[in-house]
Structures are given as C-alpha cells and as structure tokens.
Amino acid sequence: MGFADTRFNVNLSILFTELPLLERPPAARAAGFTAVELWWPWVDAPTPERSELAALRDALRDAGTQLTGLNFYAGRLPGPDRGALSVPGEESARFRANVPVAIEFAASLGCTAFNALYGNRVEGATAAEQDALALTNLAFAARAVAEVEGTLLIEALNAPESPACPIVSAPKAIEVVDAVNAATGLDNARFLMDLYHLSMNGEDLDDVIDRHTAKTAHVQIADNPGRGAPGTGSLDFPALLDRLRKNGYDGYVGLEYKPGDGPSTGSFAWLPAPLRAAG
Template sequence: MVSPDTRFTVNISLLFTEFPLLERPAAAAAAGFDAVELWWPWPDTPTPEAAELDALRGALRDAGTRLTGLNFYAGQLPGPDRGALSVPGEESDRFRANIDVAADFAASLECRALNALYGNRVEGADPVEQDRLALENLTYAARAADRVGAVLLVEALNKPESPHYPLVSAPAAVEVVQRVNAATGLDNARFLMDLYHLAMNGEDLPEVIERHTALTGHVQIADSPGRGAPGTGSLDVADLLARLRKAGYDGWVGLEYKPGDPPGPQSFAWLPVPLRASGR
C-alpha cells in the first residue's frame, strides 16, 4: 500500500489517450486526479498558434486540474525520436524556438517543472559537438525555467528502447544536471528519476534512491517489464516510494505508464480513489 502522503500526478500523454487531448483533463478529474503532467502536446511544431495554447490552458482550468510538469519540444514521443536539443541543425533550432513558448505556457498555469529530453546521437555528428550543443541549449532552458520560477529536469531513458540516447544511467543524467548548474550558477537543474527507465537499465533502484534523491526534482513510475501499471511487472513500487520518502523526497510522483488493453478505469485499480487527489 502506498503512503497517503504521496502526491500523484497523471501523465495524460500516455494515459487517457482514448480521449482527444482537450478532453483528457476532465477525464483525469473524473477518475479522481487533480494533477496532470504532459509531454509537449504538439510534436509537429514547437510554436503552436496562440489559440491552441489557449484551448489547452482552458481545458486544464475548466477541469480543475493542476499542471505539474511539461516537456519542452522533443519531437515524436513515444518512439526512437527522443529529444531535439543536442541534434545539430533544424531540430536544435526547433528546441530553441520552443523554450520561451513552453516556459510561458507553464508559468500561466503555475507549473514549476520543465523537462528537457537530451536527444539522440545522430549519424554524422560528432558526439563532443552534440554534448557542447546540449549544454548550451540546456543553459538557455534553465534560465527560462528560472525566469518563471521552475526547475529544469533532465532524465535518463533506457538503452533497450532508446539505443541512441546517451543518458542511460542515473549517474549520466546527474552529471549533466551538475554541468548545467555549474554553467548557469542558478542551481535549478534537477534529476528526473524515472524508476521504469532505470529498472530497464538494470540499475540498483534502492542505491539510486539513496545516492540521488537530494538532486531529484521529480519522480515517474511504471512497472517493469512492460511499462504497465504497478502490479503488472516485478517492481515493488510501494517499497520504492517508501524509500524515496525516507530519503527526503516529498515531491510529485508521475504516473507515466501505458494503459491497459482496452484502456479504462482498470489502469488505476492499484491506487484507491482517495489517494489520487493531491489536495485530499
């Protein structure tokens, strides 16, 4: 059983996808959640029309759902196209164009966490140059996040599903966080601890929690293998969440898992309704 003090937020880019985007906040609220997070909802454009931004903002407000996390533009998700900020050329330019758009949208909803996916290694590009470009773009993103009172999140993905993504361990992501903080002096870059990705990489999750909770700004969960709801794989999610609380983590825990087939209320059967709302 998870602690009643855990604050859950539900990722409506993976869950409630049986509904159109603008109906998902209301669907999450109807299921008992008052907090949601999002990948960048317009994968084809980093700079959507103001009317699209207004419509999503209105849907979130009308549903009474708080936006707790938002990804910067990162291309098509989910899939092998992971991130844009370290990809030279057009994709990096698209990320740069998105920074203030995403930060301002987050600020308008008092969202305090912005996630920047690092980006794949790409054929023909020097990895050293990609890392230089990544640090440059992450410093811009960290400054934009600081301007709106938010933290910048950097996460590790898993090598089996994202073989060209260079940050496939907790230490690798934490090292980038430290570089960004050193470059900006703002100390607002934080590690996004996604327990599913780390489990898929074979990491010792209790050790990750012990070593890196102090630098963690957000946690996401899914069971492994399969990326389903807790209870569908082999992870003891309740124990891991208890370890996080003992280590001092009191932030949001994002439900970033795949829905059941077919999707529906059974996706949340593991979490009693009274524990779903952060304002309980």
Template sequence: MTYVTAAAAHSYTVNLSILFGELPLLERPAAAAAAGFTAAELWWPFGEEHDPAPADLDALRAAFTGAGVQLTGLNLLDDLVRGGRGTLSLPAESDRFLANVPVAAALAGSLGATALNALYGNRVAGTDPAVQDALALDNLAFAAQAAHGIGAVLLVEALNRDESPDYPLVSAAAAVEVVDRVNAATGLGNARLLCDLYHLAKNGEDLPAVIDTYADRIGHVQIADNPGRNEPGTGSLDTEDLLARLTAAGYTGRIGLEYRPANGASADAFGWLPRELRAAR
C-alpha cells in the first residue's frame, strides 16, 4: 500500500533512534540516505551521558554530513536507555538536564536542526507533583531560550499511558497547557506541541479533532500505525486521511517517521512512501 496524494504535500524525516536501530549509530545516516532520505531526527543518542566527549560529538556530526543528511530534531537528555521519560521535571536529574541543554543545542545547531524535544519526565514517588511542575516550567523556559538561540522550536510531547504510566502528559490538551505556560513565561513563543499520532491514538484521542483544535500549536508531527507502532498500513490508523487533514489545517512542517519495521530490515519498511517523496523538500 502506498500513500501518494496526501503524502506528497509533506516533507519527511526519519527517526534514527528507532529505525535502522539494527545498525551502529554512526552507520544509520548513510543507511537513511541509501533509502532515499535526506533528513533525520534522534532521541538523545549518547545514553546516560549528558555531556559526551568532543570526539563522540564530532563523529556523529561527520556521520550526518558525510551522508548528506540533515539532523532536523534532537531530544534533550531523555534517559530512555534506563527507562526514563525525560529528566527536566525530576529534582534529582535537574542539574544533568541543565548541563545537557547547551551541549544538545550546540550539536543540533551545528547540523541545522530546527527542533529540540524536551520529554517532561515521570512522576516521582514521594515528590509533590506541584514541585515537579514548577521545576519543569523553569527548566523548559531555560531550554526554550537555548532553542531560540539556534533558531529552533522547543517541543513538548504527550506519551501514551499504557507504555508510560508514570508520565503526566497523556493527552494533547495536557501537553498544550504546558506549551502555553512556557510561552507565557518566556515571551518567545517558540514552545510547540509535538503531535505524535501514535501516542495520541493509543490514548484514545480523536485525532482529527486534535489536528483541528491545535493546528496553530503543532511544531512537529510523528507517525506510526496503531497498534504495534509499525509502519503505516499495518494497523488501524487512516494515515492518508490524517496527512490530508494536517495539510488542510495548514501544517507545513515535517512528518517524523518514528516506527518499528513490522518485518525484516528497516530499509524494507518504507514501501508506503514512494521513494521520490522521501527526500526533504
């Protein structure tokens, strides 16, 4: 199955933290290029290291530039490798987060990225949620300033409650509420919703209504089919309709491909998207 009509209106970026994950990190940009992509995004790629060695940063830059692939988006310190869902609202991890922001912003800026994604962080047992929320606002404002410095937006994402039961932002409305608080605090207006259609679908949200309601707040869109988090056409989501609705709502940003290949190698998971549409425009 291919999606041509609606897909042709958008530009795509492939998430190299989940696709091509069968390859070493430094080989993934070239693999994406071989599949026809010229843009890619990443979760935080250095595990728990909030300030990786300059040689490691240089090697990642070289992998992208050598492959002719632009880095379009980067997670701030997310701690996904150890089961975290972000660090910015966790009192014990706040210093690591703050130290990571300029490092991540410098890396993103050097490769042309226009988005930094700040996962909110799980609730901490025994800690007042209001304390976490106040810390989150301070740290998000700091990150928004850093994003502004490289001409980027700061993304706030809702996750699904089944896979992230301790994560407090499990609806588009909850994430947008945080976005609005950050913009009010900084006056920069560069905080935006990361509209991940897979997570929102898992939460049972009305995706057309989310698109129509929050189109002016959406800074980035990510897709995967539901259930399974595999490529479009493997589940129940009407990807063709959703892409068309994004166009009609005025969304002109990229579509992030953040899914796991249903079968075989990642290179075989793009049949739904004609090769001529994969290069960023």
C-alpha cells in the first residue's frame, strides 16, 4: 500500500537543477533513482546541435538512468508556461520543427512518452483560431509519435499560476485528448494527470482519479501548497496512489516538485531509498 507498489521517476528539469544538465543523471542515480523525465532542456533551441543531444544521451546512458518521458519544446519553463503549439507564427513553427528531433532523441533511449503543452492565449488571434491551430499541431505530433509506437500526453495546468492557459481542468484536458484521437484515428493521445495542478484548481482528486484513470498514461506529483515534496503540504499521497492503482494505473509517477532551499538530494527523505529504483 502507499508508496511501496509505485514506480517513481524524477524530473531532472525541476529537481537537481542546482547542477549542470549533464551532471543531473548521475546525481539522480546516486540518490537511488533509475528512471528520469525531462522538460525540453534547450529552452531557446527546439533543434539544438547534434553534439548537445549526443552529450545528454551519453550522460543518461552512462549514469544508468532510463529516460521515461520528455516534453516537446515549449519555451522557457516553469511558468509562465507559454507552450508553443497553439501560438501562431514562429512559435508554432518551432514546435513542429522540434517534434522529429525530440522523438528521434527520446526513442534512441527507449522513451516513447511525449508531453505537448497546450500554450497560453495570446493577442492577435482568436481563441477559436488558436484552438484550431493547437489541434492541427497536436494531430501532427500524434502521427509522428505513432511512428515509434509512442504516446502523446495532454496536461492540464493550474489557473492561479497559468491564468492565460485554457487547459486548466481535467475535463478540458480529456476533451482535448478525445479531439486529437478523433482527428487522427490513432488513439495514442492520453491524459497526463498532474495532481498538483489539479489540486491547485480545486478539483476533487478522488473523483478525477475515478473518472479519468482509464485515459491516463502518466501521473506527476507535488504537494500543495508550495509545490514541494510529499509531506510538505496537505495532499494524502499514499491514499491517492492507492486509489490510482485500484483504478488500474500501473505506470510511472513523476516527481515534479521543488526541492526547497537545500540540494535536491535532501528532498527525498519521504521516500525510502529501496523504493526509488523503478525496477
């Protein structure tokens, strides 16, 4: 029960950020983690030099860490999470240019889960125009992901921290998932259930889990308030993770929280070392 039956991975774009990018995989492995995920690491470069991609690939392999999830290019994160796929013009083009690069990189490491952030509302285009562009770009990404038998993840953010993002509830994210699957006929779009964002939106997490686990392909956690480690806020993660399992979820749970003032290694006291290896 609780944490013991859960496979965790650690997000190297919010944890271990006190270290240079290439030093984070070995640091995660030294802390006991064998599975990691990443936001797109090059915030200003959707198509970085191949040497940079190769260096990160080598760092992950040499550390003995498995990449299990990767965000497509979305600009500078965290917040304001602007995304790229619903923004007309250059940002949309940068997202589409990133898709084959990200897929080739991740697939070379055995990773086939890709998160596409919807993006904020912007001036100069109507909501309907942006939603149409987002669906076009998501369908483009879903078809590309299908070539590696992968999954396209759609995530709801939270309104207090991302007020310009239109995807700020589980039902809205599920609506987008269904629209992408209908547009492509591939059925490879799924919900990324981030319990921190959903709790910030005031959603009933038990109800979200009961209603939407069947369409969920990845889960991320951070406590609320504060986006810290489990135990720093009010969320009952042992009960939530038990509920997820009872509803049939057996995938990874990504640690996507802020480590606090000290080194990231000090933020894992809540999780016994033997439970950090994904197995």
